[in-house]
Amino acid sequence: QKEVEQDPGPLSVPEGAIVSLNCTYSNSAFQYFMWYRQYSRKGPELLMYTYSSGNKEDGRFTAQVDKSSKYISLFIRDSQPSDSATYLCAMSGRAGGTSYGKLTFGQGTILTVHP
Amino acid sequence: DGGITQSPKYLFRKEGQNVTLSCEQNLNHDAMYWYRQDPGQGLRLIYYSQIVNDFQKGDIAEGYSVSREKKESFPLTVTSAQKNPTAFYLCASRAGTGRSYEQYFGPGTRLTVT
Numbered sequence: 001q002k003e004v005e006q007d008p009g010p011l012s013v014p015e016g017a018i019v020s021l022n023c024t025y026s027n028s029a030f031q032y033f034m035w036y037r038q039y040s041r042k043g044p045e046l047l048m049y050t051y052s053s054g055n056k057e058d059g060r061f062t063a064q065v066d067k068s069s070k071y072i073s074l075f076i077r078d079s080q081p082s083d084s085a086t087y088l089c090a091m092s093g094r095a096g097g098t099s100y101g102k103l104t105f106g107q108g109t110i111l112t113v114h115p
Numbered sequence: 116d117g118g119i120t121q122s123p124k125y126l127f128r129k130e131g132q133n134v135t136l137s138c139e140q141n142l143n144h145d146a147m148y149w150y151r152q153d154p155g156q157g158l159r160l161i162y163y164s165q166i167v168n169d170f171q172k173g174d175i176a177e178g179y180s181v182s183r184e185k186k187e188s189f190p191l192t193v194t195s196a197q198k199n200p201t202a203f204y205l206c207a208s209r210a211g212t213g214r215s216y217e218q219y220f221g222p223g224t225r226l227t228v229t
Contacts, residue, residue: 008155032216043121043159043205043220088157092216101146101209101216102173107157 003027006089006106015115019076022091024104026086027068030091030104034067035074038086038108047087048074086110118142119221121206126226128200135226136191138206146209148190148218151202158205164177164189195224200228 007031013019032051036044038058048063050056050072056063062075072091076083089106119140128134138151142145146165150158160173170172178197183189201224207218 006157033226034217036220041203041223041225043119043222046217046219049217090218101218102160102163103158103216104159108157 001026002069003104004091004106006109008107008109010110010112012112012114013079015079015113017113019079019083019111019113021074021076021087021089021109021111023072023091025072025091025104026069027091027093027104028070029093031094032092033063034042034090034092034103035061035063036088036090037083038088040085043105044088045061048076081113081115084112090107119208119219120204121204121224123195123224124222126224127225128228129226131195132228133192133194134200134226135171136193136204136206136226138189138191138221139187140189140206140208140221141187142208142210142219143186144208144210144219145186146211147183148207149173149179149181149189149191149206150207152223153202161191161204193228200226202226220221 004025033046038044053065053067060077064073086108089107090103122137148163162181164170169194180192205223206221209218
């Protein structure tokens with residue numbers, strides 16, 4: 001079983017829809033959670049960064065972390081065609097000593113928002 | 116502008132040749148990473164470096180080598196020993212201080228070996 005599971009999709013929604021992207025994980029040491037957006041043939045771009053459980057909002061994007069369920073989500077409101085990309089979740093435990101802040105990634109969800 | 120640059124964007128090599136991918140950052144970050152991305156497999160860590168003149172193997176280091184002679188630079192060499200070198204290679208960096216665990220990525224290099 002992978003440490004981080006992410007439904008690869010593909011997910012296709014109409015413009016204006018609310019999109020929900022999710023990841024589950026098994027390592028209870030994970031405390032730092034990130035969502036990246038990756039356009040085709042480009043490097044991943046950091047969208048959201050959260051620490052421990054709770055919600056974080058940034059414009060049309062909301063990140064949720066539920067550590068008790070080992071479940072994180074990214075919501076996109078009023079989705080636009082420009083949101084069409086692959087979305088990667090990533091997470092890390094606390095760095096210290098010989099640790100190096102390693103990120104463990106989900107495999108990514110391909111999202112298409114059609115006009 | 117601060118950021119991470121990778122060159123070249125596309126690279127073509129014949130089987131049996133070593134090839135070096137460039138990664139430079141001007142973010143003054145301490146830690147740098149190399150990942151490999153294959154379709155449907157997410158990102159897999161090849162090598163990482165927390166400080167100059169020090170680097171460690173990641174999850175899939177076989178057939179790769181790195182150096183970290185300067186804080187700004189972390190080149191990756193794909194050797195002829197790497198069995199399946201064709202992939203999208205991504206370099207990333209992290210500040211490495213406090214609770215900053217987020218990594219920032221370069222634009223990537225697509226390597227094709229035939």
